[in-house]
Each structure stands twice: as structure tokens, then as C-alpha cells.
Amino acid sequence: MDVLTAARDQFWTTGFAGTSMDAIASATGLGKGSLYGAFGGKRELFHRVFDDHCSAAICSVSRQLGGDDEQAFERLAAYLLAHATACAEPSHRGCLLAKGTAELAGHDEVVAARSLEALEGIQRAIAADLEACQRNGDIDPAADAQQLAGLLLTVHRGLEALGKAGAEESTLRGIAETALAGLPRSSR
Amino acid sequence: MDVLTAARDQFWTTGFAGTSMDAIASATGLGKGSLYGAFGGKRELFHRVFDDHCSAAICSVSRQLGGDDEQAFERLAAYLLAHATACAEPSHRGCLLAKGTAELAGHDEVVAARSLEALEGIQRAIAADLEACQRNGDIDPAADAQQLAGLLLTVHRGLEALGKAGAEESTLRGIAETALAGLPRSSR
DNA sequence: GGTCATCTGGACGGTGCGGTCAAGAACGCC
DNA sequence: GGCGTTCTTGACCGCACCGTCCAGATGACC
Numbered sequence: 001m002d003v004l005t006a007a008r009d010q011f012w013t014t015g016f017a018g019t020s021m022d023a024i025a026s027a028t029g030l031g032k033g034s035l036y037g038a039f040g041g042k043r044e045l046f047h048r049v050f051d052d053h054c055s056a057a058i059c060s061v062s063r064q065l066g067g068d069d070e071q072a073f074e075r076l077a078a079y080l081l082a083h084a085t086a087c088a089e090p091s092h093r094g095c096l097l098a099k100g101t102a103e104l105a106g107h108d109e110v111v112a113a114r115s116l117e118a119l120e121g122i123q124r125a126i127a128a129d130l131e132a133c134q135r136n137g138d139i140d141p142a143a144d145a146q147q148l149a150g151l152l153l154t155v156h157r158g159l160e161a162l163g164k165a166g167a168e169e170s171t172l173r174g175i176a177e178t179a180l181a182g183l184p185r186s187s188r
Numbered sequence: 189m190d191v192l193t194a195a196r197d198q199f200w201t202t203g204f205a206g207t208s209m210d211a212i213a214s215a216t217g218l219g220k221g222s223l224y225g226a227f228g229g230k231r232e233l234f235h236r237v238f239d240d241h242c243s244a245a246i247c248s249v250s251r252q253l254g255g256d257d258e259q260a261f262e263r264l265a266a267y268l269l270a271h272a273t274a275c276a277e278p279s280h281r282g283c284l285l286a287k288g289t290a291e292l293a294g295h296d297e298v299v300a301a302r303s304l305e306a307l308e309g310i311q312r313a314i315a316a317d318l319e320a321c322q323r324n325g326d327i328d329p330a331a332d333a334q335q336l337a338g339l340l341l342t343v344h345r346g347l348e349a350l351g352k353a354g355a356e357e358s359t360l361r362g363i364a365e366t367a368l369a370g371l372p373r374s375s376r
Numbered sequence: 377g378g379t380c381a382t383c384t385g386g387a388c389g390g391t392g393c394g395g396t397c398a399a400g401a402a403c404g405c406c
Numbered sequence: 407g408g409c410g411t412t413c414t415t416g417a418c419c420g421c422a423c424c425g426t427c428c429a430g431a432t433g434a435c436c
Contacts, residue, residue, distance in 0.1 A: 158346030
């Protein structure tokens with residue numbers, strides 16, 4: 001495991017404030033002096049980890065939702081339902097994007113900006129999928145894909161919050177299905 | 189300002205880990221020994237504050253959504269739109285329920301349980317409003333009010349998360365309106 | 377006013393943390 | 407092998423924090 005992955009895992013588990021540099025040194029196998037030498041400080045290391053994680057999240061959703069028009073709705077449904085299931089896992093540490101934002105966005109502008117950027121990236125991927133659904137006739141072509149993408153992103157983030165509080169898988173999947181059912185279907 | 193309110197405000201602003209007992213002592217005007225004598229410890233104080241806040245949140249949503257059937261939909265729309273606006277406020281510290289859950293639910297079972305309980309209470313109030321909408325003919329009576337309430341609660345929580353990342357008011361209000369527009373209307 | 381019981385505040389002890397730095401290790405060159 | 411340069415480590419420092427505790431303050435009673 002490389003240094004950044006080990007550090008990310010620590011921050012992911014115990015949060016920024018709850019993770020000591022000693023813990024990161026242990027997890028990475030590096031001395032603290034080397035960590036400071038390489039990254040500058042705890043905050044800078046977190047930014048690096050957070051940035052990489054946001055980039056990976058955008059790539060992941062783009063990969064999951066990208067594809068032909070015919071299966072676009074199936075991919076979208078699978079994405080939301082899988083996310084609902086993941087959020088309900090007891091071992092689920094919650095999303096680093098959500099945790100980092102909740103913990104730090106209020107007083108760390110770098111995290112706030114990166115977080116917003118990541119959410120916008122995820123929304124674009126959802127909107128692209130919705131447009132594919134529209135071209136394929138699964139969603140009403142007159143509907144505003146950007147607005148619907150914003151709603152689905154909000155549901156996605158809300159599922160994260162409810163899962164964090166311990167909601168059950170069936171509850172969360174029901175919510176995802178209700179959201180999908182409420183999308184304007186094409187009248188054909 | 190009383191002790192619990194002052195303590196809540198500190199925790200609300202700087203989170204659990206980021207709030208020192210010295211800061212709470214200053215804000216409340218009490219000595220630390222008195223705080224420990226009255227509440228037992230930092231964690232116990234936070235539990236008390238969190239519990240009171242969750243109770244108040246449930247009361248608030250019940251008050252906002254409670255009323256006659258005729259205006260039920262208007263009240264629901266006003267509730268979501270006002271929330272969207274509130275989430276976008278730069279001065280908005282985020283919801284203590286969301287912040288506390290994100291920070292602590294993963295390793296504090298009391299907070300996790302109280303958080304889930306609070307969310308369930310909010311969902312009940314939303315469901316009751318939706319049922320009033322159904323009786324009034326604003327929502328399809330064949331729709332599952334509990335499922336729709338779960339979805340709206342998820343949107344509500346998701347708006348919180350997006351607002352925390354700095355999303356704009358018009359974006360969040362657009363999302364709230366899209367969610368309302370997607371509710372199954374009565375065919376009359 | 378004096379005495380006793382209770383309460384209060386903040387100094388203090390012990391621990392943890394982020395960051396620094398010098399001793400030692402590792403590496404490259406002659 | 408010796409020398410010089412660079413890198414690494416983790417002990418250490420200064421500071422922050424939680425919880426404890428006792429000297430002093432307060433209040434009730436006679």
C-alpha cells in the first residue's frame with residue numbers, strides 16, 4: 001500500500017482532527033519528519049488526499065454511468081441502488097467527501113472549494129446519463145436534465161447522511177426506488 | 189443566555205472535537221468544575237445538547253407542517269424552499285444534527301441512535317403532511333406516503349450537504365422545486 | 377456574627393498533538 | 407575505503423486539552 005492510500009484510509013476512518021500524525025506515520029511506515037518533508041503539514045497532506053479522492057470519485061461515477069444510450073437508465077438505477085446498499089453497510093465508513101466537507105468546509109476554503117467542484121463533477125456525470133436516457137426515450141425529453149441531475153445528486157448525498165445515522169438497507173433502497181419512480185418518464 | 193444554549197452554540201460552531209471545555213466555560217460563564225459537576229463530562233454535555241436540539245428540530249418541523257388539509261401542500265413546499273434558502277446562507281453553520289452525526293455517529297452509539305430517532309421523527313411529520321395532501325386531493329391517494337416522506341427527508345438532508353459545500357441558493361431552491369414537481373399528483 | 381455544609385472556579389497533573397531538528401543511515405563519487 | 411551530501415527517523419519541545427481537586431466563596435441556620 002502506498003503512502004497516500006494509507007494516509008487516506010486513516011483520515012477516512014477517524015477524520016481529520018481524530019487522526020494523529022503518529023497514526024499516519026505508523027500506517028505509512030514513514031517517520032514523521034519524512035511526512036512533513038514530503039507534504040508540508042497535516043493540513044496539506046489532507047488536502048492532497050482529499051483532492052485525489054474527489055478526482056477518483058468523479059472518475060468512478062463517470063465510469064459507472066458512461067456508456068450507450070440504451071442502457072443508460074439501467075446504469076443510473078444500478079448506481080443509485082448500489083449506493084443505497086453501500087450506505088447501509090455497518091462497515092461503511094461513510095464517504096470521505098461527505099465527512100471531510102462536514103468536518104472542515106466551514107473553516108477550510110480549500111476543502112469547501114474542492115468539495116463543491118467534486119459535487120459539480122458528479123452532477124455532470126448524472127446529467128449526461130439523464131440526457132442519454134432522454135435520447136433513448138426513457139425520460140421525458142422536455143424535462144430539464146440539469147435540474148433532475150441536481151435532484152438525484154441531492155438524493156445521493158442524502159442517502160449518505162441517512163446511512164450515517166444507521167438507516168436500514170431496505171429503507172435506503174426504497175428511497176432510491178421512489179426517487180427513480182418520480183423521474184418524468186417519456187410518454188411513449 | 190442559559191448554559192445549555194451557550195454550550196450548544198459552541199458545539200454548533202466548532203464541532204465536538206474542536207470545542208474545548210475552556211471555550212464552553214467562557215461562553216457559559218461557569219467554571220469548568222461546575223460544568224463537570226452538572227453534566228459529568230464533555231461527552232455527556234454534548235449528548236444533552238444534541239438530544240435537546242433533536243427534540244427541538246422535531247417540534248419545529250411538526251409545527252411548520254402541522255395544520256389543516258387544505259394548505260398542507262403549501263406548507264410542505266414552503267418548508268423545503270425555506271430550508272433550501274437557509275442551507276445556502278453563508279452564515280449558515282449547517283445543521284447540528286448533520287454535523288454531530290457526521291462527526292460522531294461512527295464511534296458514539298448514543299449520537300447514532302439519537303440521530304436516527306430524530307430523522308424518523310422528521311419523516312413522520314413529513315408523512316403526516318403528505319397524508320393530509322392526499323386527503324385534500326393534492327397528492328395521488330394511491331401513492332405510499334411513507335416512501336415519499338423518506339424521499340423528501342433524503343432531499344432535505346442532501347440539501348444540507350450541498351449547502352455545506354457552498355452550493356448557491358438558486359441551485360438549492362431549484363432542487364427543492366424539482367423534488368416537489370416529481371411528487372405524484374392526484375389525477376383530478 | 378459565628379459555624380457548618382455546599383458550591384464554585386481555576387490551578388494543576390497527566391496525556392496527546394503538530395512540528396522541529398540533530399544524530400545516524402544511506403547513497404554517490406573519487 | 408573515505409568523504410561529502412542527502413535523506414530518514416523519532417526523541418523532544420511547546421502547547422492544548424480533559425478531568426480533578428482543594429482553597430475560598432456562598433448560603434442556611436442558630
